[in-house]
Amino acid sequence: MEVDDNKNLYEVEQEYDGKDDFPQRPIGSLQIHDTISSTGKKTLFVLLGVQVFIILILIILLGINGVTLTHLNTVDMCDSTGASTGASTGGLTNQQSCTAVPSTWANESAVNSSMLQGQISELKDYIRNQLSAIVNTTKDTAWKVDSLGGAADDQMAYIQNLTENLFQVLQVTGNSAQQLGNIISTLSSMSDTAISTAALINDIQQIVNELLGLQNASSIFNSIQPVSCKDIKAVLPNSPSGYYHVNSRTIYCNMDTLCNATGGWTRLAYLDMTDATQTCPSEFRYYSIGGVRACGRTVLNTGSCNSLLLPSNGITYNNICGRVTGYQYGSCDAFSGGPHRNDINSRYVDGVSITRGSPRQHIWTFAAGVYQTRVHNSNCPCTSGTLTSPASFVGDNYFCESGNPNQQWAHTLYTADPLWDGQTCSSLEAPCCDAPGLPWFSRNFTTSSTQDLEFRICGDSSTIDEDSPVSMYEIYVM
Numbered sequence: 001m002e003v004d005d006n007k008n009l010y011e012v013e014q015e016y017d018g019k020d021d022f023p024q025r026p027i028g029s030l031q032i033h034d035t036i037s038s039t040g041k042k043t044l045f046v047l048l049g050v051q052v053f054i055i056l057i058l059i060i061l062l063g064i065n066g067v068t069l070t071h072l073n074t075v076d077m078c079d080s081t082g083a084s085t086g087a088s089t090g091g092l093t094n095q096q097s098c099t100a101v102p103s104t105w106a107n108e109s110a111v112n113s114s115m116l117q118g119q120i121s122e123l124k125d126y127i128r129n130q131l132s133a134i135v136n137t138t139k140d141t142a143w144k145v146d147s148l149g150g151a152a153d154d155q156m157a158y159i160q161n162l163t164e165n166l167f168q169v170l171q172v173t174g175n176s177a178q179q180l181g182n183i184i185s186t187l188s189s190m191s192d193t194a195i196s197t198a199a200l201i202n203d204i205q206q207i208v209n210e211l212l213g214l215q216n217a218s219s220i221f222n223s224i225q226p227v228s229c230k231d232i233k234a235v236l237p238n239s240p241s242g243y244y245h246v247n248s249r250t251i252y253c254n255m256d257t258l259c260n261a262t263g264g265w266t267r268l269a270y271l272d273m274t275d276a277t278q279t280c281p282s283e284f285r286y287y288s289i290g291g292v293r294a295c296g297r298t299v300l301n302t303g304s305c306n307s308l309l310l311p312s313n314g315i316t317y318n319n320i321c322g323r324v325t326g327y328q329y330g331s332c333d334a335f336s337g338g339p340h341r342n343d344i345n346s347r348y349v350d351g352v353s354i355t356r357g358s359p360r361q362h363i364w365t366f367a368a369g370v371y372q373t374r375v376h377n378s379n380c381p382c383t384s385g386t387l388t389s390p391a392s393f394v395g396d397n398y399f400c401e402s403g404n405p406n407q408q409w410a411h412t413l414y415t416a417d418p419l420w421d422g423q424t425c426s427s428l429e430a431p432c433c434d435a436p437g438l439p440w441f442s443r444n445f446t447t448s449s450t451q452d453l454e455f456r457i458c459g460d461s462s463t464i465d466e467d468s469p470v471s472m473y474e475i476y477v478m
Contacts, residue, residue, distance in 0.1 A: 233264030296469030337460030
């Protein structure tokens with residue numbers, strides 16, 4: 001099962017590092033100049049000035065309104081006072097205490113006061129609307145600034161990746177250009193020097209090879225044909241292990257040495273149940289016992305095999321390499337499973353079967369025996385005293401181990417001793433832990449193939465009695 005963690009994802013255009021001895025030139029960090037900061041400050045001061053100006057206008061208008069209303073109230077009081085005084089003194093006191101005000105002027109003042117109040121109200125509404133518009137504009141501007149900031153971050157990451165790609169190309173072309181310049185300079189002065197023509201030819205050939213390698217890498221990475229890690233390694237020898245995106249899909253490449261071979265291994269399957277984020281493939285049943293997480297056969301009352309297809313995705317390969325870690329449950333009896341033991345299409349083993357193609361071709365078998373310390377015919381064939389042997393189509397292409405250290409078996413998962421890791425073997429099982437290559441298996445085929453692989457967990461009895469759940473596997477081809 002493939003896992004796309006976000007570890008060391010390499011775009012295919014990024015993998016050519018050029019010559020190892022090319023001096024590394026620092027790439028200037030991409031900067032986005034803050035032109036918004038100073039503008040924002042100016043805008044803030046303008047908004048504060050507008051608000052202060054509006055407040056002053058409101059204060060002046062309210063003052064005028066208050067004076068006018070006070071004056072009108074005073075006129076009314078004089079009329080009222082004069083009327084009452086005149087009534088008591090014969091009307092002469094009215095002219096002495098206050099000047100008579102024509103009624104038309106008072107009416108006009110009342111009308112003007114009403115109009116002024118209406119204008120002030122309209123001015124307040126206008127100012128309120130303008131302030132609301134300014135606030136909304138400010139919010140909209142802030143939102144746009146945030147959006148521009150996010151877009152700028154995305155563009156910066158993209159440009160940084162693009163810069164790295166361009167830098168890798170420049171490493172090759174720049175170095176080649178320099179060497180060509182040196183060659184031209186040398187050719188121009190050959191009449192005065194004794195430089196070897198063979199050395200010049202070698203330099204030219206080196207440059208040509210570098211440029212051809214860059215061209216070949218570009219053509220391969222953009223090819224519609226299936227691309228393997230071996231292909232990538234061939235055109236970019238310094239490519240590191242990691243994820244590569246080719247043919248619109250992501251593959252994991254191990255560019256180091258596996259199974260005594262280096263050249264670009266393509267991973268077809270991977271599972272590590274010690275990682276809490278990983279889950280069993282839907283074809284298998286989930287185990288969780290004593291802190292161990294594993295994947296085994298689905299519950300059945302008879303012998304069975306649960307199969308998981310490992311597609312090659314059209315990759316051509318000759319070599320297969322991998323490893324598996326599992327656990328013994330119950331009474332696993334390796335290859336002693338009755339009439340089915342000679343049928344590759346059936347439950348010929350208590351353990352894991354790896355095959356390819358149709359009809360099935362055997363690649364490797366991982367078997368689980370019943371006892372570590374007790375001689376029994378249901379033990380691994382490599383255990384001392386065991387008389388059973390694997391089927392002829394298996395031959396020596398198998399690993400076998402028991403996880404049960406007791407003299408009797410029980411309906412339990414033996415979590416203390418993982419299978420097929422070459423560890424914790426008893427004296428009887430010592431030959432099993434000395435198998436060549438353990439824990440890695442490898443098969444080399446003379447004929448190339450694109451056939452898919454098949455990973456099966458099998459048992460010749462019900463899952464109540466026996467099972468061989470796996471906690472880890474990784475399978476590669478090259």
